[in-house]
Amino acid sequence: MNRRKMNKVVKDKLFLGGMLLCLVLLTTVATATIMNRNNNNEDGQYLDLDTSTNEFVSESKENEMVKNETKENTTESTSKEQEVVEQTQPESNEQQAQQVDGNQVQALNLAFTNESKMQWPVQGNILRDFSMDKTIYHATLEQFKVSPEVIIQGAVDTSVIAPVDAQVLAVGANEEIGTYVTLNLGNEYQVVLGQLKNVTVEQGQYVTAGTVIGAINTPTKYYSVEGPNLYFQLLHGQTPVDPMEFIQ
Numbered sequence: 001m002n003r004r005k006m007n008k009v010v011k012d013k014l015f016l017g018g019m020l021l022c023l024v025l026l027t028t029v030a031t032a033t034i035m036n037r038n039n040n041n042e043d044g045q046y047l048d049l050d051t052s053t054n055e056f057v058s059e060s061k062e063n064e065m066v067k068n069e070t071k072e073n074t075t076e077s078t079s080k081e082q083e084v085v086e087q088t089q090p091e092s093n094e095q096q097a098q099q100v101d102g103n104q105v106q107a108l109n110l111a112f113t114n115e116s117k118m119q120w121p122v123q124g125n126i127l128r129d130f131s132m133d134k135t136i137y138h139a140t141l142e143q144f145k146v147s148p149e150v151i152i153q154g155a156v157d158t159s160v161i162a163p164v165d166a167q168v169l170a171v172g173a174n175e176e177i178g179t180y181v182t183l184n185l186g187n188e189y190q191v192v193l194g195q196l197k198n199v200t201v202e203q204g205q206y207v208t209a210g211t212v213i214g215a216i217n218t219p220t221k222y223y224s225v226e227g228p229n230l231y232f233q234l235l236h237g238q239t240p241v242d243p244m245e246f247i248q
Contacts, residue, residue, distance in 0.1 A: 109165040110186035117248040118163035119209055121193055122216065122230045124153040130242040139225040148240035149192070149233035154216045156228045160193060162207045163247075171199055177231045178220045181213050191243070194231030195219060 128136065128151040135144035154160075166183035169190065173179045177194030181201060184190055197217035201207060216228050223229055234243035 110167060112185035112187055112189040116246060118246045120247060121163045121232055122152055122154045122158055122160050127151040127153050127226050127229055132240055140223055149231055150243055151226060152230045152232055154228055154230050156216055156218055158216045159212045160196060160214050160216060160230060162209055162211045162213055164209045166207055168201045168203050168205045171203055176220060176222045178217055188237045190235045192233040195229055
């Protein structure tokens with residue numbers, strides 16, 4: 001009876017030992033499987049990181065190449081622009097120097113005063129005198145008016161000259177005196193010559209006394225009775241002055 005019990009106890013212990021051994025084996029296998037999976041996951045993560053890093057490095061290199069190419073193009077464009085400026089600058093300076101030299105030669109005596117003298121701009125009879133103190137008769141207008149200018153008779157196409165060294169302030173035209181040239185004599189003195197055609201000077205140009213500036217034209221409707229003439233006016237500032245007081 002005791003043997004049977006003891007055999008049964010031994011069998012039970014062996015069975016429990018076997019079960020425990022199986023459990024340990026199963027646990028070991030499961031642990032090994034889990035570790036292998038973790039290792040595989042970690043390897044995949046590192047692989048993804050390496051791939052991302054390679055892509056980033058490649059993209060950075062491409063950006064750097066684009067920047068370098070843009071910089072080279074910008075540098076080349078700037079060099080071409082500088083070359084164009086260098087090519088055009090000497091020509092501009094030369095033109096400016098020529099203009100300055102010309103002005104220095106021709107603009108020597110722009111210092112007209114109340115003691116200066118002028119030449120006749122055209123030779124001819126005086127059709128109407130200067131008169132600001134009293135009115136005189138204007139034949140075409142058939143009325144008495146002041147006369148802030150001198151009207152000099154002359155044939156069409158007769159040359160008109162600059163009466164003194166001057167600079168051309170304006171070349172223009174209006175209904176009353178036709179085409180005209182305004183000359184700066186210096187010290188706020190100006191001469192206006194009207195009823196012109198074939199003007200040979202331009203604004204800003206310097207002329208010496210005796211230089212031909214144009215020719216007498218057919219008269220405007222305001223001087224149809226007087227006939228072909230030269231409108232000759234001298235101003236000091238805005239005040240008309242008798243030009244005949246300066247004619248030598």
